[in-house]
Amino acid sequence: MTDQGSPSGVASPQRGQSGRISLGFACAWDDPPQPTWSYTPWYLRAALRERADVRDVGLTWARPARTALKVLATHRHEGRWASGWKHHPLTQGLAGRRLRRSAADCDAVLQIGDLARLRTPYLVYQDLSFDLLREERRLRHFPHLNARRLAQLRERQLEIYAEAAGVLAMSEWLAGHLIRVTGLPAERVHVVNPGCNALPESAPTVPERAGPPRLLFVGKDFTSKAGPEVLAAWEILRRESDPRIELTIVGPVAWPLPGPVPDGVRFLGRIPLDQVAALYHQHDLFVMPSHFEGYGIAFVEALAHGIPCVGRDRCAMPEIIRPGDNGGLVSTDDPAELAALIADLLADESVRARTVQQAPEVLAHATWGRAAEEILAVTAKILS
Template sequence: MIYVAEWDKEKKKTWSGTTYGLLQALKRKTDITEIDSRSHTDIIQIYNIIGSLIKYNKFEKNLNFNQFYQKNNEKYIQKKFSKEKQEELCLQIGDIATIENSFIYQDLSISLLLYYKKIDKESFYYSGFQNLSEYELKKRHQIQIERYEHAKYIFTMSKYLRDFLINHEGMSKDKVIHVGGGINLPSNDDKSLNIKNRRRILFVGRDFKRKGGDLVVESYKLLRKTKFYNLELYIAGPTKIDKRFLGEGIYFLGDISSEKLSYYFNLCDIFCMPSKFEAYGLAFIEALSYGLPCIGVNKFEMPYFIKEGYNGFLLENMNSEIELAEKIETLLISDEIFENTKKHKSLYKEEFSWDAVATRIISKINRES
């Protein structure tokens, strides 16, 4: 199989570990030939930014929306692909090029962004794409649609995206296949951390406000003041946060390694991440695999991970610190939810592993070949 991907400078951290994790899992199951788009090099980035300025009069640093880069990179990938065995199966991580009968693994479509820009402006505002014009989104959408049309399968990370592409975009249910996503943390149940006290909340998210970190802090402070004097909140992911989000019992951890993050998944009792926009939400499945009940928002993929009242709770209002505080309080004292989540840890680890994702991809391809 040919594996086409765009890598960051730190290869293992590309797409929060997704691109590397899936590659390693596939290598354990089949022969892989890699094609790298080279997008991570500074020279390539500068070249395409200048090219966009000259040809389109547009300064665009985001290469995913840089038309000059998209066209030139596609030609580069197609040329590299033509030198390989063209009958070889081809998996693209994202829609990188138009390659006939290839397979595209995707967590988010441009059509979904356009949909949220129209019907849910607040969520779109936190999407990370809010500064792009509708023209830019629609131009990139045209490119993506062409690549989808020439692909044999669209493998989606989320069930939510599969449903959207079928129900809103009219794509065939036989073409759009849900395969899931995998855990990027080491499987490490530290038995020495037998000190859980139902008073430790964990938040993980580099994009603090998009992930709802501000709401978590507000709810935490409300609970600590009125209900639980010894409540603790651990914040991992952001490199820095405003001082107003710090306080007594709040431990700001920063952008820590996966090994250190594993320690805090073992230490803490519940996971709370009420994201305002979420393409998938790997942190939820990581938390569940460590036996942590979760609190999210009743939208995107979160309802597929979190079963209300069984392994956590879902917010209806993603801006209500009172509702979140009530959910946290109820969760902390629910023996049943803790037991439900704990007893299914091994199932979560099995279902949400990169080996499982790779197996689903290969099984689907083999059934059709």
């Protein structure tokens, strides 16, 4: 089902009483809303409110309506019930009508993801596209999407992009993909790195290493974030390098593998953001060679704490991690390659020292205030 609406022409902005831009903020909120999209909309909206007249224009669903839409989209997938209700044609049609009605009085609208075509000038903030989903067959974020529905959603997304005043990409890599593969005009694609949530209160210092080496993994989706490979590499290190080395795993709701949690692994499950922030400075290396990252907020958080990172040489990770400078990148799924890289980084004190030295610059860039100002600069440009 395609959203119907007039092409969004650029109109003269109507400033509110404050003289600031009247910006509609459109997000398909979860319940509760704070964790939506890994907290990105929640903190971005707060930063925008300090700088513009921000008006919520969706999409909070009453629980009875949310339940009905979820039931409508429920199906069996790999022996379990799943619901892709936000991608269901009925949900998208209802959302489009609500957004067009509530956004009419705004100067412009910021959509978190591709939600609908609007008559009001709008920007779309993205960390993913359906062109990417078609390429990344290993992703399990959207098990409800078969090839036919994926193609339909791609066509719908292209229609929304075509009428958007601009598309905001979280990374240079995603921006390049949107231009090269999706075919968006380069002048309508803007890179806006997100802010981060689990940041230190001040710049870190180089700690004196005491006790066994400690590795940290943070990721809700254990498989797509390469958790099994991290665990296998840790086992190699324990067996062949240092039997004392420890691994902390954060993110999955329950232990994601058969059998008990191994000795030497601390599994914390899903924990609040402030507790995640406290973990960074307790570890020597952040290890998450994810199979896909539209940006990589967790890497930036670790670097802001002065912790070197291990990622993968693909997607946006090379934008953040510089091998030999603030961490390293693997190129395969081989746990032996990952274990060797971890051992090299743990043995190189200069990498940790450089990462700590660079942390203040990382911390300054990682704020939601900076992201909000960049978005408002793009908004002002399209409205001028």
